[in-house]
Amino acid sequence: MKTQIPLLICLVAGLFMGLQYFIPAALPVYNRVNDYIQVVTAFSLVLGVVNLIHRHIGRMRPSGPQRRRHRDWPFSLAALVGLVVMLFAGFGTQRGPIFQSLFNSILLPVQSTMFALLAFYLASAAFRAFRVRSVDAVVLLVSAVVVMVGRLDDGGALGIPWLSRQILNGPNLVAKRAIILGVGLGMAATALKVVLGLERSYLGSGKE
Amino acid sequence: MTTVDLLQRLLVLDRRIIYALLLVCAVVPFYMNWPPIKMEVSKETQDAYDAIDAIPPDGNPLVLSFDYDPASAAELTPMAEAVLRHCFAKKIRVLGISLQYSGQGAGIAAEVMPRIAREFGREQNVDWAFMGFQPNAVVAMLQMGEDFKKTFPTDYYGTAVDKIALMENIQNYDQVPAVLTLAGTAVAESWVTYPGMRYGVTILTGLTAVYVADIVPFYQSGQIKGMLGGLKGAAEYEKLVAHPGSGTAGMRSQKVVHYMIILFIILGNIAYLATRGRSR
Amino acid sequence: MDATAGSVVWTLVGGVVTLAIFSFLYKDNPLYKLAEHVAVGVSVGFLMVNYYYTVFMPKVWDNVVHKGQFDYLIPHILGLLLYSRFVPKWGWVSRLSLAFLLGAGSGMSIAPSLESRVLKQIEGTMASLVVWVPGDAWGTILQTLVSVFLVGGTIACLVFFLFSVEHKGKVGKLAYFGRLCIMAGFGASFGYTVMARVSLLIGRIQFLTQDWWKAIGQLFS
Numbered sequence: 001m002k003t004q005i006p007l008l009i010c011l012v013a014g015l016f017m018g019l020q021y022f023i024p025a026a027l028p029v030y031n032r033v034n035d036y037i038q039v040v041t042a043f044s045l046v047l048g049v050v051n052l053i054h055r056h057i058g059r060m061r062p063s064g065p066q067r068r069r070h071r072d073w074p075f076s077l078a079a080l081v082g083l084v085v086m087l088f089a090g091f092g093t094q095r096g097p098i099f100q101s102l103f104n105s106i107l108l109p110v111q112s113t114m115f116a117l118l119a120f121y122l123a124s125a126a127f128r129a130f131r132v133r134s135v136d137a138v139v140l141l142v143s144a145v146v147v148m149v150g151r152l153d154d155g156g157a158l159g160i161p162w163l164s165r166q167i168l169n170g171p172n173l174v175a176k177r178a179i180i181l182g183v184g185l186g187m188a189a190t191a192l193k194v195v196l197g198l199e200r201s202y203l204g205s206g207k208e
Numbered sequence: 209m210t211t212v213d214l215l216q217r218l219l220v221l222d223r224r225i226i227y228a229l230l231l232v233c234a235v236v237p238f239y240m241n242w243p244p245i246k247m248e249v250s251k252e253t254q255d256a257y258d259a260i261d262a263i264p265p266d267g268n269p270l271v272l273s274f275d276y277d278p279a280s281a282a283e284l285t286p287m288a289e290a291v292l293r294h295c296f297a298k299k300i301r302v303l304g305i306s307l308q309y310s311g312q313g314a315g316i317a318a319e320v321m322p323r324i325a326r327e328f329g330r331e332q333n334v335d336w337a338f339m340g341f342q343p344n345a346v347v348a349m350l351q352m353g354e355d356f357k358k359t360f361p362t363d364y365y366g367t368a369v370d371k372i373a374l375m376e377n378i379q380n381y382d383q384v385p386a387v388l389t390l391a392g393t394a395v396a397e398s399w400v401t402y403p404g405m406r407y408g409v410t411i412l413t414g415l416t417a418v419y420v421a422d423i424v425p426f427y428q429s430g431q432i433k434g435m436l437g438g439l440k441g442a443a444e445y446e447k448l449v450a451h452p453g454s455g456t457a458g459m460r461s462q463k464v465v466h467y468m469i470i471l472f473i474i475l476g477n478i479a480y481l482a483t484r485g486r487s488r
Numbered sequence: 489m490d491a492t493a494g495s496v497v498w499t500l501v502g503g504v505v506t507l508a509i510f511s512f513l514y515k516d517n518p519l520y521k522l523a524e525h526v527a528v529g530v531s532v533g534f535l536m537v538n539y540y541y542t543v544f545m546p547k548v549w550d551n552v553v554h555k556g557q558f559d560y561l562i563p564h565i566l567g568l569l570l571y572s573r574f575v576p577k578w579g580w581v582s583r584l585s586l587a588f589l590l591g592a593g594s595g596m597s598i599a600p601s602l603e604s605r606v607l608k609q610i611e612g613t614m615a616s617l618v619v620w621v622p623g624d625a626w627g628t629i630l631q632t633l634v635s636v637f638l639v640g641g642t643i644a645c646l647v648f649f650l651f652s653v654e655h656k657g658k659v660g661k662l663a664y665f666g667r668l669c670i671m672a673g674f675g676a677s678f679g680y681t682v683m684a685r686v687s688l689l690i691g692r693i694q695f696l697t698q699d700w701w702k703a704i705g706q707l708f709s
Contacts, residue, residue, distance in 0.1 A: 006583040010591030017595030034347050036563035041344040042543040043567025049532050075521045079529035086533025103315040105502040110527035111278035113509035119689035120227045127472040131480050136671045143675025148466045154248040174641030175673030177425040184605025191594035234693050282691020311538040340542040361546035401604040417684035421677040429612025439687040458690040465686045
């Protein structure tokens with residue numbers, strides 16, 4: 001029962017959503033199912049949130065034989081304080097200016113800067129790891145350099161901007177198209193396997 | 209010390225020196241207005257501009273989907289600002305939505321849309337509206353194809369959809385001249401694959417540079433009608449609307465840093481090739 | 489505190505957390521961790537508040553309580569079942585909801601995937617091999633070459649991914665050509681990735697050197 005019922009639900013839902021493209025009369029049911037998916041997805045988002053809160057509270061509780069807290073517990077406390085403040089700002093002001101300011105002045109800069117760090121790592125990696133060990137690597141390197149120069153400044157010398165466009169719309173296009181074709185076929189095949197119950201990894205090990 | 213010794217020492221250069229050099233290269237151009245940049249508008253950007261420009265003033269709105277989070281804001285927010293300036297200056301209505309899964313795109317839109325609308329004195333819920341975010345991007349995209357109002361029963365600020373004048377005539381994609389998705393992830397591809405195929409809606413994309421090379425086949429096949437790529441795409445659009453903003457300002461820095469990284473690659477390879485025999 | 493003073497304070501906070509994250513470049517430190525964790529908490533709070541106002545109230549609560557659409561209880565029950573994962577004995581029940589989400593999602597993706605990623609892409613490749621540009625011989629030659637390359641290059645790249653045939657002889661040469669195209673494509677992706685990451689850094693530098701610097705000036709004036 002633990003396996004068969006989920007497989008049956010998957011089959012029915014999958015077959016219906018797959019076939020409704022060809023059955024116009026199924027439109028009202030299709031719209032309803034879409035609504036249902038939205039609601040269940042919303043619950044799944046909160047699942048992640050609950051998991052995160054659970055984890056941070058866990059780090060603040062003393063545990064183990066010596067009844068010690070996790071060494072990073074003050075940071076977990078900071079995360080929970082951030083959460084509570086945001087909840088107060090959001091519900092207390094009905095997403096008023098403070099709520100928006102907390103987003104603009106904490107979340108936005110932190111996330112942006114985290115990804116900005118990658119520019120430094122990339123420069124360091126370019127210096128240490130980008131080696132021309134083979135013909136393939138030379139092609140990759142030349143292509144990268146041409147795109148980096150050509151996409152940036154249309155006044156670039158030696159026709160590099162033109163060459164950059166040719167790489168993008170020539171070798172790059174055919175390579176990415178081959179990948180897209182493969183991915184498209186692979187996605188359809190995997191989806192079909194899920195619907196037909198041949199792919200069951202989402203069911204877990206079955207031990208729980 | 210021989211040249212090879214010097215190159216060998218170069219190979220083990222402290223990473224912090226590289227970081228410091230990069231920082232200097234990125235900061236200095238802001239203060240020196242150097243180096244010069246010659247910028248031409250690419251065909252992809254021009255196509256996107258033309259598609260938006262063709263939308264009749266005070267008619268059905270452009271759907272502007274903020275499908276990105278703060279991690280991509282440096283590239284995509286300048287695009288959003290430039291497109292909004294274009295629309296508001298030409299009295300093209302804009303319907304903002306966000307399908308970014310964590311809802312953070314909504315936070316960005318809630319800051320950007322009112323700010324640019326104020327610049328042009330455009331009225332909320334009449335000339336523009338922001339409907340907030342919905343989870344499960346694909347399903348939301350498909351739902352909009354049947355019923356916009358059901359997909360977004362209220363706007364971001366809690367106003368019921370029936371009270372939003374802009375939404376009066378919007379039933380589904382038939383009343384939407386184009387959708388511009390600003391995306392840093394595969395959401396752009398979902399727009400093409402689902403509503404693009406099923407409802408034939410005109411899809412325009414504003415992408416982070418990371419994603420440009422991957423999406424080119426969809427532009428070539430005509431599934432995407434126009435495309436802005438990275439900070440350069442934003443700068444090109446700013447040029448088209450004659451309002452240089454943060455996209456244009458950043459291009460000088462970008463140029464210097466790119467040349468620095470290329471120099472690093474060349475130096476690293478010279479050092480590698482020169483010392484290869486020795487390390488063997 | 490008036491609006492301007494408020495915005496100065498918020499800008500200053502933004503600058504401080506930006507510098508806290510940048511401090512990681514030197515080494516991992518408590519300031520970085522603090523900013524990181526506070527942001528995690530804020531992001532979760534942001535999601536919860538937005539979820540409540542734009543999803544729960546209009547789509548969950550209103551549909552059942554105000555509109556009396558009781559069939560909406562089905563997705564609610566499925567949604568609640570997801571939380572059975574927190575009770576090991578009943579964890580398997582969450583599979584029912586997962587099966588619904590995965591089954592419906594998979595089913596709806598089959599036809600569009602094939603249409604958009606396969607048929608339309610083949611259509612884009614199989615354009616006319618000879619492209620006639622009126623009054624422009626050079627343009628005609630160039631566009632025709634591009635068209636031939638599009639077809640030949642795509643086939644070569646597909647052959648490279650075809651592992652059921654040994655890459656020897658003519659097949660091997662075609663696959664090698666495909667491989668070079670793929671390398672050039674990855675090179676282009678790398679170039680664009682550099683561009684993207686540098687743009688993000690420039691965004692932060694613009695903020696620090698302009699908005700934040702101005703806010704510091706306002707603080708002391």
